[in-house]
Amino acid sequence: MTETAPPRSPNFPQRSEVHERIVGPNFTLAKLGKIEELTRYGIRHPLVGATIPGKVFLNEVLDLTAMEISFGLLAPHRSIPFYHKHKQNEEVYLFLSGVGEYQIDGEIIPISEGTAVRVAPDGVRTARNTGDEPMFYIVIQAKQGSLEQWTGTDGVPVPGAVTWE
Numbered sequence: 446m447t448e449t450a451p452p453r454s455p456n457f458p459q460r461s462e463v464h465e466r467i468v469g470p471n472f473t474l475a476k477l478g479k480i481e482e483l484t485r486y487g488i489r490h491p492l493v494g495a496t497i498p499g500k501v502f503l504n505e506v507l508d509l510t511a512m513e514i515s516f517g518l519l520a521p522h523r524s525i526p527f528y529h530k531h532k533q534n535e536e537v538y539l540f541l542s543g544v545g546e547y548q549i550d551g552e553i554i555p556i557s558e559g560t561a562v563r564v565a566p567d568g569v570r571t572a573r574n575t576g577d578e579p580m581f582y583i584v585i586q587a588k589q590g591s592l593e594q595w596t597g598t599d600g601v602p603v604p605g606a607v608t609w610e
């Protein structure tokens with residue numbers, strides 16, 4: 446049986462243009478550079494027909510297989526320029542700097558550094574930066590209901606003292 450990989454996000458620049466990328470047998474590491482320089486990345490969204498600077502999906506960069514993660518940097522006084530929802534993935538937005546508003550099914554809620562929002566697939570969502578500083582955020586999405594183990598049961602201690610030599 447052949448496995449069909451899902452289509453990758455239309456990042457620019459491409460994976461090979463990420464600052465640094467190290468691939469080992471059990472890891473993929475990528476250095477995308479300084480957060481304030483994230484605008485060197487972006488996506489050309491095929492469905493929206495818009496170019497979104499400061500947004501970079503990590504699926505291809507990190508060879509992700511179970512979740513989608515993206516960095517986003519929203520310029521001062523700018524909105525994500527469209528509404529969207531999902532077919533099967535729930536989404537978590539983690540706002541790490543700035544102030545703004547989150548809009549979900551027409552409800553508008555203030556957000557700021559340290560705000561986390563979980564949205565079910567059907568929620569119609571967008572966000573905007575209402576402040577004078579860039580708003581940095583991370584979006585994680587994974588199939589709703591697919592999580593079978595939590596940290597407390599999935600994490601397994603490995604014996605031995607930690608050394609760094």
Ligand code: ZN
Nearest residue numbers: 529530531536
């Ligand atoms: Zn989404």
